[in-house]
Amino acid sequence: MSTIIEPTPAAETAQSAAQVVKDSYKGKIHPDWCPGCGDFSVLSALQAALFELGLKPHQVVVISGIGCSSNLPGFINTYGMHTLHGRSLPVGTGVKLGNHSLKVICVGGDGDGYGIGGNHLTHTMRRNVDLTYIVMDNQIYGLTTGQTSPTSSKGMKTKSTPHGNVENAINPMPMAMMGGATYVARGFSGKQKHLVELLKGAITHKGFSLVDVFSPCVTYNKDNTYQWFNPRVKILEEHGHDPRNFQKALEKACQWGEEIPIGLLWKNPELPALEDLEPVLHDGNGPLALRQLGITDEQAQALIKELL
Ligand SMILES: Cc1ncc(C[n+]2csc(CCOP(=O)(O)OP(=O)(O)O)c2C)c(N)n1
Numbered sequence: 001m002s003t004i005i006e007p008t009p010a011a012e013t014a015q016s017a018a019q020v021v022k023d024s025y026k027g028k029i030h031p032d033w034c035p036g037c038g039d040f041s042v043l044s045a046l047q048a049a050l051f052e053l054g055l056k057p058h059q060v061v062v063i064s065g066i067g068c069s070s071n072l073p074g075f076i077n078t079y080g081m082h083t084l085h086g087r088s089l090p091v092g093t094g095v096k097l098g099n100h101s102l103k104v105i106c107v108g109g110d111g112d113g114y115g116i117g118g119n120h121l122t123h124t125m126r127r128n129v130d131l132t133y134i135v136m137d138n139q140i141y142g143l144t145t146g147q148t149s150p151t152s153s154k155g156m157k158t159k160s161t162p163h164g165n166v167e168n169a170i171n172p173m174p175m176a177m178m179g180g181a182t183y184v185a186r187g188f189s190g191k192q193k194h195l196v197e198l199l200k201g202a203i204t205h206k207g208f209s210l211v212d213v214f215s216p217c218v219t220y221n222k223d224n225t226y227q228w229f230n231p232r233v234k235i236l237e238e239h240g241h242d243p244r245n246f247q248k249a250l251e252k253a254c255q256w257g258e259e260i261p262i263g264l265l266w267k268n269p270e271l272p273a274l275e276d277l278e279p280v281l282h283d284g285n286g287p288l289a290l291r292q293l294g295i296t297d298e299q300a301q302a303l304i305k306e307l308l
Pocket residue numbers: 066067068069070085108109110111112113136138140141142143144149217
């Protein structure tokens with residue numbers, strides 16, 4: 001069953017004082033991730049990005065699927081939903097259309113987003129829904145104790161592939177570029193400051209943004225470790241990459257091996273987001289969720305009863 005999380009009174013205090021402090025985003029629950037898990041860095045980077053953007057907790061909703069990474073909404077003080085495996089994006093789309101004044105951030109893992117939720121990803125990208133999707137990509141199923149995921153490398157030995165993975169891995173970056181995502185970036189937990197900037201860009205971008213973050217699972221993935229990534233990752237922003245050049249971006253997005261580019265690969269700010277194309281959201285009456293239903297309380301209760 002999905003869990004709905006509301007910001008704590010601390011958030012309301014920050015809201016009424018019109019002042020956000022760094023701790024405004026600290027959740028009530030301490031993360032139970034394994035010591036060293038890359039997801040800690042992603043959580044901190046997201047909190048820093050929201051703080052630096054001056055967003056208040058009640059203006060943000062963080063929505064996840066199922067997995068170690070998908071536990072993140074419980075550790076951050078914003079509105080939140082912990083939904084079903086692979087289902088953060090359709091729920092996020094509904095939230096955005098229902099209340100387009102909210103900043104919608106979907107989070108989860110590589111299994112959640114590129115495996116069971118892959119079809120939702122396809123359609124959220126082509127619709128250019130104005131939300132940010134952060135995938136904590138550890139190239140493994142962490143929560144279920146170490147089976148291959150769609151981004152596991154070929155040949156990798158895991159619990160489900162003791163003789164080596166025979167399947168080809170997907171590369172989400174070119175897939176997102178071709179699929180219609182309008183902000184496509186790759187980060188690394190080991191480069192947190194850089195990640196904060198990528199997340200700020202994604203959250204302020206109007207349209208669908210995907211930030212795939214190499215977030216090592218220190219318990220079950222003994223191949224793609226911090227030590228493996230450190231000498232390989234190359235920050236695009238330090239090498240004059242132009243994210244408006246589609247051909248070059250695609251070339252960089254496909255690069256893998258001894259050198260792996262991280263940073264903002266591709267950005268198209270011109271394509272309208274789904275909500276911009278829905279006239280009902282721009283008739284001057286504000287977000288749908290805040291409008292009068294035009295029916296009596298009794299009628300509303302009867303409807304809710306019928307639906308439940
Ligand atoms: C419908 C359904 N199928 C399978 C599962 C079991 N399951 C839970 S999490 C998970 C994979 C999680 O992997 P990932 O999304 O990469 O997250 P991580 O734990 O690595 O952060 C699976 C297969 C489930 N909860 N629901």
